[in-house]
Amino acid sequence: MGFDYTRSLGPTLGRFLTDLRRRKVTGIRGSDGRVHVPPLEYDPVTAERLSEFVDVASTGVVRGWSWIPEPLEAQPLDRPFAWALIQLDGADTSLLHAVDAGSPDRMSTGARVRVRWRAERVGAITDIECFELSDEPSADPVEADEVTMVTTPVHLHYTHSASPTEDPFLRGLMEGRLIAQRCPECSKVYFPPRPACPTDGVPTTDRIELSDRGTVTTFCVVNVPFLGQRIPPPYVSAYVLLDGADIPFLHLLLGVAPEDVRMGMRVEAVWKPREEWGPTMQNIDHFKPSGEPDAPFDSYSQHL
Amino acid sequence: MRPAAVVGTGQTHHAAKRLDVSMAGLCREAIDRAMADAGVDWPDIDAVVLGKAPDLFEGVMMPELFLADALGAVGKPLLRVHTAGSVGGSTGNVAASLVQSGVHDRVLAVAFEKQSESNAMWALSVPTPFTMPVHAGAGGYFAPHVRAYIRRAAAPEHVGAMVAAKDRRNGALNPYAHLKQPDITVESVRASTMLWDPIRYDETCPSSDGACAVVISAEPTSGRAAWIRATAMRTEPTTFAGRDQVNPQAGRDAARALWKQAGITDPLSEVDAAEIYVPFSWFEPMWLENLGFTDIGQGWKLTEAGETEIGGRLPVNPSGGVLSSNPIGASGLLRFAEAAMQVMGTAGEHQVDGARVALGHAYGGGSQFFAMWVVGQEKP
Numbered sequence: 271m272g273f274d275y276t277r278s279l280g281p282t283l284g285r286f287l288t289d290l291r292r293r294k295v296t297g298i299r300g301s302d303g304r305v306h307v308p309p310l311e312y313d314p315v316t317a318e319r320l321s322e323f324v325d326v327a328s329t330g331v332v333r334g335w336s337w338i339p340e341p342l343e344a345q346p347l348d349r350p351f352a353w354a355l356i357q358l359d360g361a362d363t364s365l366l367h368a369v370d371a372g373s374p375d376r377m378s379t380g381a382r383v384r385v386r387w388r389a390e391r392v393g394a395i396t397d398i399e400c401f402e403l404s405d406e407p408s409a410d411p412v413e414a415d416e417v418t419m420v421t422t423p424v425h426l427h428y429t430h431s432a433s434p435t436e437d438p439f440l441r442g443l444m445e446g447r448l449i450a451q452r453c454p455e456c457s458k459v460y461f462p463p464r465p466a467c468p469t470d471g472v473p474t475t476d477r478i479e480l481s482d483r484g485t486v487t488t489f490c491v492v493n494v495p496f497l498g499q500r501i502p503p504p505y506v507s508a509y510v511l512l513d514g515a516d517i518p519f520l521h522l523l524l525g526v527a528p529e530d531v532r533m534g535m536r537v538e539a540v541w542k543p544r545e546e547w548g549p550t551m552q553n554i555d556h557f558k559p560s561g562e563p564d565a566p567f568d569s570y571s572q573h574l
Numbered sequence: 575m576r577p578a579a580v581v582g583t584g585q586t587h588h589a590a591k592r593l594d595v596s597m598a599g600l601c602r603e604a605i606d607r608a609m610a611d612a613g614v615d616w617p618d619i620d621a622v623v624l625g626k627a628p629d630l631f632e633g634v635m636m637p638e639l640f641l642a643d644a645l646g647a648v649g650k651p652l653l654r655v656h657t658a659g660s661v662g663g664s665t666g667n668v669a670a671s672l673v674q675s676g677v678h679d680r681v682l683a684v685a686f687e688k689q690s691e692s693n694a695m696w697a698l699s700v701p702t703p704f705t706m707p708v709h710a711g712a713g714g715y716f717a718p719h720v721r722a723y724i725r726r727a728a729a730p731e732h733v734g735a736m737v738a739a740k741d742r743r744n745g746a747l748n749p750y751a752h753l754k755q756p757d758i759t760v761e762s763v764r765a766s767t768m769l770w771d772p773i774r775y776d777e778t779c780p781s782s783d784g785a786c787a788v789v790i791s792a793e794p795t796s797g798r799a800a801w802i803r804a805t806a807m808r809t810e811p812t813t814f815a816g817r818d819q820v821n822p823q824a825g826r827d828a829a830r831a832l833w834k835q836a837g838i839t840d841p842l843s844e845v846d847a848a849e850i851y852v853p854f855s856w857f858e859p860m861w862l863e864n865l866g867f868t869d870i871g872q873g874w875k876l877t878e879a880g881e882t883e884i885g886g887r888l889p890v891n892p893s894g895g896v897l898s899s900n901p902i903g904a905s906g907l908l909r910f911a912e913a914a915m916q917v918m919g920t921a922g923e924h925q926v927d928g929a930r931v932a933l934g935h936a937y938g939g940g941s942q943f944f945a946m947w948v949v950g951q952e953k954p
Contacts, residue, residue: 271700273633273696273697278595278597279596280595280596280598280599281599310643311598311643311644312644314643317643317648419593422633460815469814469815469816488718488722488725489718490718490772490773492714493769494711496710498696499710505708507710516815520706522708533721533725551705552706552707573815
């Protein structure tokens with residue numbers, strides 16, 4: 271999963287990133303006289319808004335570092351590099367950035383470094399491509415448009431390890447079977463199964479198989495499109511209470527006009543072709559009306 | 575437990591996109607107003623409590639870390655509270671408890687959301703493994719339960735539209751509200767697009783950037799004080815067999831504890847104004863019942879009779895409520911702050927005449943977290 275988040279910068283961070291785009295590093299003076307780089311919006315001593323911007327050099331000194339022998343996705347360099355705290359000349363605080371040193375043998379606390387500017391700058395901390403070991407000044411500033419917003423894509427890759435309760439449930443789905451668990455205390459039947467009863471707090475030891483028929487307890491008609499939506503609207507998202515279960519789950523209801531769906535409607539599963547089955551509830555393509563008479567309200571009113 | 579009072583409130587001008595400020599700047603806009611209202615400065619603040627909804631909304635893990643200096647928390651305790659949509663209310667209650675317990679004399683509570691940095695509909699619809707991806711944001715989650723309420727209470731279909739029209743008209747009286755729609759009518763609400771049947775576009779809260787802050791103190795600092803007469807929070811699991819999502823047990827339990835602590839036996843007679851968390855219009859009658867203002871199945875009758883309008887028996891959301899401004903993390907604290915403003919007499923054009931006792935209420939998650947407080951003019 272991933273999303274392109276934005277950041278409204280406001281006046282302080284906007285100035286900092288606009289200046290980076292102009293090949294210039296800007297700090298801000300705090301109430302105690304210290305120059306903070308990157309600039310802080312609010313003073314760490316008095317909490318007052320800060321406004322006195324200070325130009326600092328694009329050269330500085332390494333105050334601490336750590337070698338990264340195997341860079342990860344989205345890190346600044348695709349070859350081994352150092353993460354370093356760099357105090358730029360004219361600043362009183364250190365900036366975290368990458369140093370393209372080639373080898374850890376060349377890195378040292380106290381080493382002199384300078385900014386290597388990226389050729390295509392957009393107004394982001396990555397406009398500093400990295401730092402390099404040198405005491406010579408960096409390229410001169412240039413003109414560039416103001417920056418008020420940055421986009422920061424965030425991506426998360428994950429794997430899921432099936433729990434002992436999920437395992438038979440998912441294996442069952444791969445065989446077209448619906449496996450539930452029953453609480454030994456209250457006898458409530460959970461589908462999908464739970465490792466423990468949320469009411470009694472005891473393991474749900476009894477495994478039972480349910481049919482693929484049930485009752486729509488309640489539902490909504492989704493008419494609204496949104497980012498990342500998997501099913502094109504309009505569609506009916508229905509709570510289906512399988513016969514023998516004590517808790518409904520959400521699934522897709524087709525085969526009936528949305529305006530004709532009713533609370534209490536009897537439905538049955540429509541499975542995908544067997545060759546498409548995997549360990550997922552999506553093996554059931556959707557539910558459709560079974561044609562049976564509606565269930566009386568009292569039969570499902572305790573499951574709303 | 576010693577008494578504590580809200581002595582200052584502040585909020586941002588809420589809007590769909592506050593592109594002019596960072597998250598820190600957004601928080602400070604509310605904080606600076608609250609501290610000015612309370613007549614206090616940073617050295618007067620002993621601790622800071624921050625609330626905001628799930629981190630996925632802005633994509634910043636633990637924003638309290640980078641916000642610490644902007645929140646004036648350097649050298650002070652800084653707590654983050656996290657109870658989904660109810661978090662603003664929980665933040666107020668946690669801050670109150672720090673003062674009531676005698677741990678601190680003055681605590682700043684602040685809550686925010688900058689929804690424009692992301693898309694809450696996306697963030698609330700990320701498919702979990704193995705499930706059918708039919709989820710469609712908060713509206714998609716709550717719509718089936720609204721349908722169940724309408725069926726159970728045999729409520730007429732126009733009641734939801736009445737709530738929406740009232741709250742948006744009230745929002746037009748509130749200078750900080752995101753939506754100001756003085757000319758909205760029940761008919762125009764009913765004519766708006768059906769988004770998550772039975773919830774229409776105009777019955778849905780907006781997506782807002784905004785923040786709210788309150789200063790809670792053991793002693794008045796500004797001369798004005800909304801004394802905290804009771805606080806309550808309760809929780810229940812999102813799902814369990816037999817769960818009542820229309821009238822959740824946790825909400826009923828919290829309300830019962832709240833009224834008892836406040837010494838209120840007949841909420842409908844004794845409460846002068848209520849700021850109730852109503853992100854979708856039908857939650858007004860649902861929560862009126864859950865909170866015990868009416869019997870079960872009767873909440874919609876209070877709304878239909880016009881009794882929840884400003885000037886009615888129980889004005890609900892005179893500020894315009896969540897339906898007029900919804901910076902999610904801040905929405906609960908806005909309810910709490912607006913309740914305090916009512917009893918401090920600082921609510922301006924949406925002031926309820928003679929309001930002496932007011933309720934602030936928030937809920938979150940799948941109607942599973944509840945936070946509420948009662949504030950009054952009299953010191954308990």
